Amino acid sequence: MESTKYTQPVALSKKQVDRKWWEIGDFFRRNSLWMLMYCTGCCAIELPPAMTSAYDMERLGMGPMATPRQADVLLVTGYLSLKTLRRLIYTYEQMSEPKYVVGFGSCTINGGIYHDSHAVINQLDQYIPVDSYVAGCMPNTEAVMNGFVDLIELIKNKKANGWKNYHTNNAWYKKNQIDALGEVRIKDEFHQ
Amino acid sequence: MELSIEIFILATLAFGLMAYVIGRLHKQLGSIMTILGSLTIFGGIAYLGFTGGLTGETAYLTFTQFEISEFGLFFAIIVSFVFAMVSFFNPFFIKQYKYPALYSMLFMFSLAGAIGVFFSSNLLYLFFFFEFVVWTSLFLIPMGRSKKAASWYYGFSAAGSFMLLFAILMIYNANNGSFHISGIGSVTGTTQIIVFIFMSGAAFTKLGAFPLHIWLPKVLTNAPDPVSAVFSGGLEKLGAFVALLAIVNMGGIGFIIPSIDMYFGQMIIATLGALTIVFGTLMAIRQDDAKKLLAYSSMSNGGYILVGFSMLTSQGVAGGLYHIVAHAIASTAAFLAIAAVARVAGTTKMKELGGIIHKMPVTYMVYLIAIISMAGIPPMGGFISKWMIFQAVIDKGMIFIAIATVFGSIGSFLYVFRPLAALFLGQELPQFKKTVKEAPFFMLLPMIILSLLSVYTGVLPGVIIDFINKIFVDMQLNYNIVMNGFAIEGYTSGIEGVGPSLLNPLLIACVFGVGVFVAFLIFIVLKKSKKIDLMDTYTAGNFVYTEEHLHYSVDFYAPLERLYEKYIHIMKNFYKSLANKVREFGAFMKYFFFTNKPEITVFWIVALMVFLLWGDVL
Amino acid sequence: MSAILLIAVPLLAAFISILVKKVSPYLLLLVSLFALVYPFFMDMSDVIIGGFDSPIGINLVVNKFALTSLIAVNGLFFLVVAVNIAQYKKLSSILLVALAGLNGLLLTGDLFNLFVFIEISGIAAYLITTTNKKPLQTFNYLVAGTVGSSLYLLGLIILYNMSGTLNMADMATFVEGNGMYTLFPFLLMFIGLGVEAKLLPFNSWVKGILGHSNNLSGAMIASVYATAIALVFGKLLAGVFQIEGTLALIIALVLGITILAGEAMAYASTKAREILLYSSIAQAGIVILLFTVGLGAWATFFAIANGVSKFILFGVVNRLTEEVGSDEMDQLKGSFVNNKLIGVSFTVAALSILGLPLFFGFVVKMNSLIGFFEPDFVSNLPGGNFIFPIIILVASVIEGVYFVKLLTKLWYKDSDVKVNFTPLFKYVVVVLAVALIVFGLFQGEVEELVASLINPGGVFIWN
Amino acid sequence: MIEILMNIGFGLGVATFGFVLQTAMGGINRKIAARLQKRRGPKWYQEFIDIFKLLSKRATSHGWIFDFGVIMALGGIIGTAMFMPITSSIVAFEGYDNFFIFVYLIAVGMLGMAMSASGSGNPLASIGVMRALTTMLAYEVPFMVVVMTIIKLTGTSSLTGIAVAQQTGDFNWFMIALPLGFIVAVMSLMGMLGKKPFETYIAPAEIASGPMVEYGGKQLGMLFIMHEITIFIEVSLFVHLFLGGAETIIMFLIKYFIVYAVLNLVSNVLGRFKIDQVVTFFFKWPLFFAVVQAMIAIHLGWVI
Structure with a gap:
């Protein structure tokens, strides 16, 4: 039988307090995933059904957002040319932390049908950390929804740490990015 | 201690002369004299005025008479205060002027004239000082950007002051050859209407009210920066003074319109005041020059004063008077802030400026407080006056006037925000990153004082309300504003069981403070945010490296402006074509009478003779 | 001391100056200074010329108005002369005549005498304006001025015919009694003086003269003459005609x-x-x-x-x-x-x-x-x-x-x-x-x- | 002193109540809208989650004015909400619930937000602010005319005073007494709340959510709180002015819900105006109706 005697509660260390707060935060974060849709590829076509009455992603607390500052999840929907990669990285770096990335379709995994194109990158993971992939070419809407649920699970289990990896392995990512993009000579496309 | 007001006027003139003499030797020293002078005058008048030590005896200027009235004191304190505050800017701007010594002298002279206007009990000499102000301030204007503004100013001012003169002469005629100021109230019948029309005309020109407003934006834009502040905060108030004499002192003019319980004359003034508000607002919204924008805002605020006065109720008149104080403080502060920017940046065009806040945060705060007051937002002075004017307008049930006042009030929000966004905020343009730095202490000092006063008048209105009540007693008006503790008890209820609605500015300020405190707490306990560069902003993935491309300041309200841009030049064109008509008439006469042929003369002589012989003369 | 000196002295000096050209500028200065100072010491009394009493003879009226006008006009005249004489030495005699004419205008109490002085001062003025070196304009001025003074004379003749007097005071009483009939002659006189006084349709000469004026003629015509003529006009309007x-x-x-x-x-x-x-x-x-x-x-x-x-x-x-x-x-x-x-x-x-x-x-x-x-x-x-x-x-x-x-x-x-x-x-x-x-x-x-x-x-x- | 502190505490309570109420109401209405579109919709407390999530994130800041503006915005709105009566007897500062305080004090919040947005250096934010202010100029004028009519009729500008005047039977509810004015007020309220068709200044696809373009994390969270309280203030104003206020808190909740839900439903079936269409719209019919209503009520005295 447990003692009913009053015991002084053990003072939590700062780390523990932070952890508790983090867990609370994680609850909110996984129930309110605001997306930034980087719709350059064909997989973007799967998003409208996911959003509307058929699958209704709003019930997961997800919704589209206008700018990277406001968003939590970056959806990369399909193939990514080198030209857009620059912008993707720029956008990803503008998002406020914690931030997650979901890659759509085979293009973000291995290049998909564009795997041998000189203008397209093959593995998104080389350039920015991806937390969850939705495979398929193209993936059907259930798969997309499943991908989101996976992401929610990952956050719950504290495994969606891509954004932390981006900090810790920043040098590696940067190197890959620069290798892919080459030296950028243009300062500004329209107003040189 | 007792001092006569003429001592102050003479002292101001003496300071002006000293400023001139010293200014000839050393520019800055001369302008420092203006600081000393106007501070002395302000201090003296304010101190003696409040302690009752001011007398109107004349020992030297025996040709005129002075009387110390509460409303004269009210205006004199405000205007001399504005002069004193602006004078701090003189030493920093004096180098830009063509005639620095003259500038210092005329600056003081116009103050002397203004004081003379407020205390003269002899209407003729009231006019004397009125005109004196006109020509002394006239020569300050061309030291700024444009020389043309001066002739616009003179044209309108002269028209205004001659209207005043005509009214004064009518009063003189009606009062059996007496020029005493009390005669304004005692004219009757048609004379009263004529006097009212002409005096209001004078007030309108000085106040820059529609339709006699054209000079105001021109002058305020092109005059030297400190002079603009003086005009907007100080000299424009001469118009308010005349308006007070004409609209309030003369009482109701014409017949009463029954459904709103308004006199016809006052109704006209209120309508014109409302138009002033609307025109001023619409024009201010579309300006690109910050000074011009503030100029139109001055115009629109003048309209509030007119509307307030013309209501002829306690709240209306008190609101008008309060607005004079609030606007004098706020617009002086705003103009000074812009002047401080212009001094370092060299321009007041908003499309050429941006991100000044990062180098001039104090100036920014001064401007912010000033515009909060101008937009009539608590807890600043402008809120209280606008509230009273609103209440008065509603009380009368005047819908169209109400529309104008609301429109002006919301509109002011639009235009005052414009410099804030385009000039102070936004991207920090590279050309200002090095050159611009915060104004020196002696420029900040008056601006900060003005800001504090803006807050003070908005939080603790008691002192000014008391003063206004004293004015009511002094002018033998049956008005009164009741203070209930710190609250203004404005609107007495007509329905039983419902208490009157109170306005407690102190409470509002406190509650606002509490709100900000709570918000600050929320802000501070949360995770610290990452500081990033201004250029690191959302561009939909585009790479933009030029600040100008990320700075939105040209045609700020373009969609709104498009709706009325066809109609903006109506009044200006009217006056321009009037001037053209005069010119055409002159050219016509020249053509007909001034050829090089004596035959023409002979012809006219003969023609006139024939005409006379043919007619019924002989 | 007699007011006649104000007219006589300049005229005399004018004759002398023709004889001795060298001293003429100094003479002019001296005389005009005299004309400026003299009014301060003048008696306030009418001066009768030629021994006839006032309604019949010519008289000079010396009163406050005349004195004020004299001081002002002569003062301005002196200043104009003093400033410009070095440049226009040749005009000395003419200026002296002008001075005499102007003083006469302001002093005389006789309407015909007034005409004489108008002519004297007018001729002097035409000559002064020749310094503009615009002969045509001067000619125009001459024509206009002459027409004007003739009209004045015409009006005066009619009046004289009706009233039988040329004396201003006398005329004033006559006009008061016969307001209706004096209209036409008055109008002629008004127009005649109006030419000199620059009133509108009769003033086309002004542009030619003042528009091309020089230091002397500009100040002389616009300032001295204008003041004098205006005051004379005033004298007639206020004193003679209602x-x-x-x-x-x-x-x-x-x-x-x-x-x-x-x-x-x-x-x-x-x-x-x-x-x-x-x-x-x-x-x-x-x-x-x-x-x-x-x-x-x-x-x-x-x-x-x-x-x-x-x-x-x-x-x-x-x-x-x-x-x-x-x-x-x-x-x-x-x-x-x-x-x-x-x-x-x-x-x-x-x-x-x-x-x-x-x-x-x-x-x-x-x-x-x-x-x-x-x-x-x-x-x-x-x-x-x-x-x-x-x-x-x-x-x-x-x-x-x-x-x-x-x-x-x-x-x-x-x-x-x-x-x-x-x-x-x-x-x-x-x-x-x-x-x-x-x-x-x-x-x-x-x-x-x-x-x-x-x-x-x-x-x-x-x- | 103690009394004032109590009042202030009370006021903060009102603000918190407003926040909770409107946030819940927002969630419920998202649910309703979802049901309308044959979706399940989010949880009713979704808005709370969103806000707390934002507060928990690490934000970016563009300098002190960016943060200062946000604090000023939220502070101003909290301050305004503290004056808001909930029922005729539940008022934090009795006698001081002057209508003009709400109109003008709310502006401090707006100004703070506008300032902060412009301070971010993003042109889209400035465009959004420009549109917001222009819209404000449009809807505020007809609304104020209608309110002025009410103030003129009841003889008080106190919000509880107006509500009581309707409850005691001096006037019908003003939605009945001033039918034209009521229609105008509804339109204005939609403008105030930034509901379609007047949500021009947010326009996510066009100018990337306008003023909010640079916000994320706690600043955005605070602006969301501010937004919720603003809506609370505006809808409550409407309830007190036109629906006879509320005797009890239950009545208040019901009326509040109805107003908000109806507006929400209406806005869900509409598209979006262009900004100059917003201005011309408001200055055409609503202003006209407002003036006609004022004329009828004040000059002719025809109040139902």
Whole structure:
């Protein structure tokens, strides 16, 4: 039988307090995933059904957002040319932390049908950390929804740490990015 | 201690002369004299005025008479205060002027004239000082950007002051050859209407009210920066003074319109005041020059004063008077802030400026407080006056006037925000990153004082309300504003069981403070945010490296402006074509009478003779 | 001491100066100084010439009005001469004749005698304007002036035929009794004098003369002659003829149009001299208007104030024009930047004309206007007491605009115009400007002075 | 002193109540809208989650004015909400619930937000602010005319005073007494709340959510709180002015819900105006109706 005697509660260390707060935060974060849709590829076509009455992603607390500052999840929907990669990285770096990335379709995994194109990158993971992939070419809407649920699970289990990896392995990512993009000579496309 | 007001006027003139003499030797020293002078005058008048030590005896200027009235004191304190505050800017701007010594002298002279206007009990000499102000301030204007503004100013001012003169002469005629100021109230019948029309005309020109407003934006834009502040905060108030004499002192003019319980004359003034508000607002919204924008805002605020006065109720008149104080403080502060920017940046065009806040945060705060007051937002002075004017307008049930006042009030929000966004905020343009730095202490000092006063008048209105009540007693008006503790008890209820609605500015300020405190707490306990560069902003993935491309300041309200841009030049064109008509008439006469042929003369002589012989003369 | 000396001495000096050319300039200076000083010591009595009593013989009227006018006109004359004589030595005798003529105009109490002096001073004026080197314009002036004086003479003949007198005082009583019949001759005389006094449709000569004037002729015609003629006009209007009814309407119309058109024309001009000359047309209109409505006392001073101001304005502008070579406003811009003292005086004169406070012009204009509004003042012109003040005020607004334009151009533009003014000219101009300020400041004293021109009945009189 | 502190505490309570109420209401209405579109919709407390999530994130800041503006915005709105009566007897500062305080004090919040948005250096934010202010100019004028009519009729500008005047039977509910004015007020309220068709200044696809473009994390969270309280203030104003206020808190909740839900439903079936269409729209019919209503009520005295 447990003692009913009053015991002084053990003072939590700062780390523990932070952890508790983090867990609370994680609850909110996984129930309110605001997306930034980087719709350059064909997989973007799967998003409208996911959003509307058929699958209704709003019930997961997800919704589209206008700018990277406001968003939590970056959806990369399909193939990514080198030209857009620059912008993707720029956008990803503008998002406020914690931030997650979901890659759509085979293009973000291995290049998909564009795997041998000189203008397209093959593995998104080389350039920015991806937390969850939705495979398929193209993936059907259930798969997309499943991908989101996976992401929610990952956050719950504290495994969606891509954004932390981006900090810790920043040098590696940067190197890959620069290798892919080459030296950028243009300062500004329209107003040189 | 007792001092006569003429001592102050003479002292101001003496300071002006000293400023001139010293200014000839050393520019800055001369302008420092203006600081000393106007501070002395302000201090003296304010101190003696409040302690009752001011007398109107004349020992030297025996040709005129002075009387110390509460409303004269009210205006004199405000205007001399504005002069004193602006004078701090003189030493920093004096180098830009063509005639620095003259500038210092005329600056003081116009103050002397203004004081003379407020205390003269002899209407003729009231006019004397009125005109004196006109020509002394006239020569300050061309030291700024444009020389043309001066002739616009003179044209309108002269028209205004001659209207005043005509009214004064009518009063003189009606009062059996007496020029005493009390005669304004005692004219009757048609004379009263004529006097009212002409005096209001004078007030309108000085106040820059529609339709006699054209000079105001021109002058305020092109005059030297400190002079603009003086005009907007100080000299424009001469118009308010005349308006007070004409609209309030003369009482109701014409017949009463029954459904709103308004006199016809006052109704006209209120309508014109409302138009002033609307025109001023619409024009201010579309300006690109910050000074011009503030100029139109001055115009629109003048309209509030007119509307307030013309209501002829306690709240209306008190609101008008309060607005004079609030606007004098706020617009002086705003103009000074812009002047401080212009001094370092060299321009007041908003499309050429941006991100000044990062180098001039104090100036920014001064401007912010000033515009909060101008937009009539608590807890600043402008809120209280606008509230009273609103209440008065509603009380009368005047819908169209109400529309104008609301429109002006919301509109002011639009235009005052414009410099804030385009000039102070936004991207920090590279050309200002090095050159611009915060104004020196002696420029900040008056601006900060003005800001504090803006807050003070908005939080603790008691002192000014008391003063206004004293004015009511002094002018033998049956008005009164009741203070209930710190609250203004404005609107007495007509329905039983419902208490009157109170306005407690102190409470509002406190509650606002509490709100900000709570918000600050929320802000501070949360995770610290990452500081990033201004250029690191959302561009939909585009790479933009030029600040100008990320700075939105040209045609700020373009969609709104498009709706009325066809109609903006109506009044200006009217006056321009009037001037053209005069010119055409002159050219016509020249053509007909001034050829090089004596035959023409002979012809006219003969023609006139024939005409006379043919007619019924002989 | 007799007032006749004021006419006789200059005439005598004129003859002498023809004989001894070398001393003539000094003689001129001396005589004009004498003419300036002498009135201060004159007795206030009528002078009868030729031994006949006044209705029959010619008399000179010496009264306060005459004295004031003499001092003002002779003073201005002296200054004009003193400043310019070095340049125009040859004109000495003519100027002496002019002086005699002007003094005669102001003194005489006889209408025919007045005609004689008009002719004398007129001829002198034509000769003075020859220095403009614009013979055609001078010729025009000559023609217009001659027509004018002939009309005056014609009117006078008719009057003489009716009344049998030429004496002003006598005529006044006659006119009072026969108002109706004197209209036509009066009108002829009005037109005749109107030519000289620059009233509107009869003044086409002004542009030719003043528009091309030089240092001497500009100041002489616009300042000295204008003042003298205005005062003479005033003498007739206030002392001899009473105007009312239809005639008043016509005169009022002429004067009103003169004032407004003068200002409008000045507004439409871009040349500095033209602006000034048209402005002086308007000013002349105002002065005569004041005389017409019976505000003669202030009108006298109005004329004087205007004369002083115009002396400065024309003097300065003509000198500037001489140096710059053009009187276009745009060419003259910035002229005062390097000539501050002259500039200040010019500004004072201009502001005085505008009637701005601190300056003489304010006192004069204000009191003239107050005159209209005195409770017991009854206007003899149609439109009552209000129309004319409004016309004057409207005119003042227009006037203000172009003067301010002129002033800002001259002061505030950058330029390297450097004009040398002789020290004497500078001195004179500054003294006059100071005088304008002093008279503007001591308003009480001015008012007393003016009051002395008004008899106890409150009506301005000339005798 | 104690009393004032109590009042302030009370006021903060009102603000918190407003926040909770409107946030819940927002969630419920998202649910309703979802049901309308045959979706399940989010949880009713979704808005709370969103806000707390934002507060928990690490934000970016563009300098002190960026943060200062946000604090000023939220502070101003909290301050305004503290004056808001909930029922006729539940008022934090009795007698001081002047209508103009709400109109003007709310403006402090707006100004703070506008300032902060412009301070971010993003042109889209400035455009959004420009549109917001322009819209404000449009809807505020007809609304104020209607309110002025009410103030003129009841003789008080106190919000509880107006509500009581309707409850005691001096007037019908103003939605009945001033039918034209009511229609105008509804339109204005939609403008105030930034509901379609007047949500021009947010326009996510066009100008990337306008003023909010640079916000993320706690600043955005605070602006969301501010937004919720603003809506609370505006809808409550409407309830007190036109629906006779509320005697009890239950009545208040019901009326509040109905107003908000109806507006939400209406806005869900509409598209979006362009900004100049917003202005011309408001200055055409609503202003006209407002003036006609004022004329009828004040000058003719025809109040139902």
